[in-house]
Amino acid sequence: MDTVPTLDLTPWFHGDPDDRKEVAARVDAALTEIGFLVVTGHGVPSDLRERIREAAKRFFAQPEEVKRAYAATVGERGWLPPGVEANAYAEGTETPPDLKETFAAGADRPIGHELYDAEWFRPNVWPSEVPELEGLLTDYMARMRALSDELLALCATALGLDAGYFAPYTEHSSYTLNINRYPPLSQLGTPEPGQFRIGPHTDFGTVTVLDRQPGAGGLQVYSEEAGWVDAPYTEDSFTINTGDLLAVWSGNRWKSNRHRVLPPDPSAPDEELVSLIFFYECNPDAWVEPLRPPIGRTTLDPVRAHDFLMERLDAITVG
Known part of the structure; x- marks a missing residue:
């Protein structure tokens, strides 16, 4: 498979058992071969995503001194300015910082554990300049969590397990929603050599749910057969991919694949893109027992979600 397949989830939600098995088989094939689909x-209204983009753009358009009041770094809540993140560092590649700015929100209900609450359940920061952002993102994150839980049920079925296999591990799940703004070339100037909107990397958690816009400087996925290939864009769709934790959980049956977002293209100097990226993990204290053969492909040691994820987040933080 040298491209990302497209899959209609309607038979999973509304079909008979055979329909659901067919969807699960196609998910297994996609995650085994390329790690993306x-x-x-999916049932998430498109108008909600567009209203989020409009509100986010109003925030990003604020003067820097206003946004600085909400400044944060990787793993925190608020505004991540340009220059604080270089995703390629996670795979050991030194690159200039990624060409983006981000507004981040996420799980914010403490679970009563000092360490985990401090790292994974920080209070969200809502800009008073764009008050509607709080309600929009709270609604969206609830929908994303429900969809991600359904995707994990689909993943469990694809592995030949009970659909509820992953559910006990996500009762107090950590998750983050990043709104990434990729500024236009006309604002940035010429990128440095090796600089991307997001450098080559894999994601870290279970599933990532991406709502993106088409563009010349868009998403690419790595194919062992064809090299870097453009991810297909379909109206009113989400791009889903396996994270490192789910790949390990599957006993390396599934691929957590490299991907990148290209730098702004000279052919579209005024192209500005805004992506909504939902990163879903599991309970920070969960011990993940990788599935062994014949489901898994290799025998791996158990990992604690908190330790596994923190190591990767630390790697991509600049400074």
């Missing part, structure tokens, strides 16, 4: 029929 594009899904339609």
